Amino acid sequence: MTRKKLIVLTGAGVSAESGISTFRDSNGLWENHDIRDVASPEGWRENLALVLDFYNQRRKQARECVPNEAHLTLARLEVYFDVQIITQNVDDLHERAGSSQVLHLHGELSKAQSTLDPKLIYTLDHWEIKEGDKCEKGSQLRPFIVWFGEAVPMMVPAINLARTADIFLVLGTSLKVYPAAGLIDYAPRQAKKYLIDPKIPDSPLPKDVNLIQEKATVGMKILEEILLKDLN
Known part of the structure; x- marks a missing residue:
């Protein structure tokens, strides 16, 4: 059947x-950041290091949860x-x-994406994406996350x-x-x-x-x- x-x-x-936690919770982990600073293309352009660190911490937290x-x-x-x-x-x-x-x-926290070619997606075997981590075409890797405005x-x-x-x-x-x-x-x-x-x-x-x-x-x-x- x-x-x-x-x-x-x-x-x-x-x-x-x-x-x-999520940014929609009053005590959520996103509340210390303006959502546009860490989850938008504009935030990425203005402060790449902040965005990378933010998602690195989210990735680390998720790995510790069951x-x-x-x-x-x-x-x-x-x-x-x-x-x-x-x-x-x-x-x-x-x-x-x-x-x-x-x-x-x-999107998925456990993956990274090329900033040059969105079709290039990589599964991470660790919890960090660092400045200088690049795709095969030479562009910085970003979190594989759909941001506001995308x-x-x-x-x-x-x-x-x-x-x-x-x-x-x-x-x-x-x-x-x-x-x-x-x-x-x-x-x-x-x-x-x-x-x-x-x-x-x-x-x-x-x-x-x-x-x-x-x-x-x-x-x-x-x-x-x-x-x-x-x-x-």
Whole structure:
């Protein structure tokens, strides 16, 4: 029997439970920096050393964190479903938990990119990118991160994935942050849709979206029971 497609959009709330803070948190690690200073092409041009150090520290932190139960539950569900994860997170916790199909919308901390040729992408075997680290064409390496003001090249593949969903789950992110929040609108009308979010949404949810008002780790255990029960 063909397994149903479970398409999952994940965001910062999933990583936060593993100890990774984000700039959207009031106590987040980004708060000591203006976001434009460390996550924009302008910031890179104005202070390359600051940006490199900022992401080196994020990379080091991510390596010290471990996947949580939400990550692990998604990986377990691959036994029963064709699970495809679309993540706004730049860490590799989904992969380390065992998920085999992960699309990163906003780039990956564990990789570097040429500033001259964006197609030249390198997997890092350490946590630092230093000034003077260059690609094969001689240009400085930068973090493989989609910064503010830059295009999101993986958006089209993500939309195409959303269109294939039998079940669409939004986990650890609100339905307010676009363009990613719009992905649920591409899911087929007959697809079952779930949102796991501890906060009450500011505006009413679409009638076909089922809200599980819990943090990611707790909500995933509830949803796992629902999905496996539906299989029987």
